[in-house]
Amino acid sequence: DQQVKQNSPSLSVQEGRISILNCDYTNSMFDYFLWYKKYPAEGPTFLISISSIKDKNEDGRFTVFLNKSAKHLSLHIVPSQPGDSAVYFCAAKRPGTYKYIFGTGTRLKVLA
Amino acid sequence: NAGVTQTPKFRILKIGQSMTLQCTQDMNHNYMYWYRQDPGMGLKLIYYSVGAGITDKGEVPNGYNVSRSTTEDFPLRLELAAPSQTSVYFCASGEEKLFFGSGTQLSVL
Numbered sequence: 051d052q053q054v055k056q057n058s059p060s061l062s063v064q065e066g067r068i069s070i071l072n073c074d075y076t077n078s079m080f081d082y083f084l085w086y087k088k089y090p091a092e093g094p095t096f097l098i099s100i101s102s103i104k105d106k107n108e109d110g111r112f113t114v115f116l117n118k119s120a121k122h123l124s125l126h127i128v129p130s131q132p133g134d135s136a137v138y139f140c141a142a143k144r145p146g147t148y149k150y151i152f153g154t155g156t157r158l159k160v161l162a
Numbered sequence: 163n164a165g166v167t168q169t170p171k172f173r174i175l176k177i178g179q180s181m182t183l184q185c186t187q188d189m190n191h192n193y194m195y196w197y198r199q200d201p202g203m204g205l206k207l208i209y210y211s212v213g214a215g216i217t218d219k220g221e222v223p224n225g226y227n228v229s230r231s232t233t234e235d236f237p238l239r240l241e242l243a244a245p246s247q248t249s250v251y252f253c254a255s256g257e258e259k260l261f262f263g264s265g266t267q268l269s270v271l
Contacts (some may be wrong), residue, residue: 056204059202082258086260093252093263095262096260099258141205148212149210152204152205154204155204
């Protein structure tokens, strides 16, 4: 039972344009969400987070949107850069624990 | 700043062999985790620990054991390696934000 889903395995975007990566979840109890970026042969690195009490969080070129009624979050990268080419994972947790469940990842390719 | 350190980086095991993947963190985090990443399957939680002496199962614990005798160290033990355990293993620590090690690529042949 995949509680956190990233239904697009891959995405290609032109440099300078917006990249939108999507994540759906099934457990309405999730209260905190993370986005990670992963380059080949490296560990995932933290990008941005959002609490369930918010609907938006911004950090530089990265913005995460949370739609609780749809159980959906998205990561916007504007403008996209070739160095953003990586695999992106979303993750979620329930209250009272830091046991994170990760999605399957979306491979982003930013074309120069 | 070492962060989370995993060893070894690569290992090939024969079926039935055992090994321990080492993980240490220097950020004084209470929570530590072991994840495995299979192609197209994302990161699956194997075991986690909320502090020294306390461990709990994640999504895919079968075939693995862990211990947490200190805050810094969280080793993962494979007792009887099987081909299904061929994967990339990541150790992590943290609470609201997880910090990952660089991974161990394990092949069981």
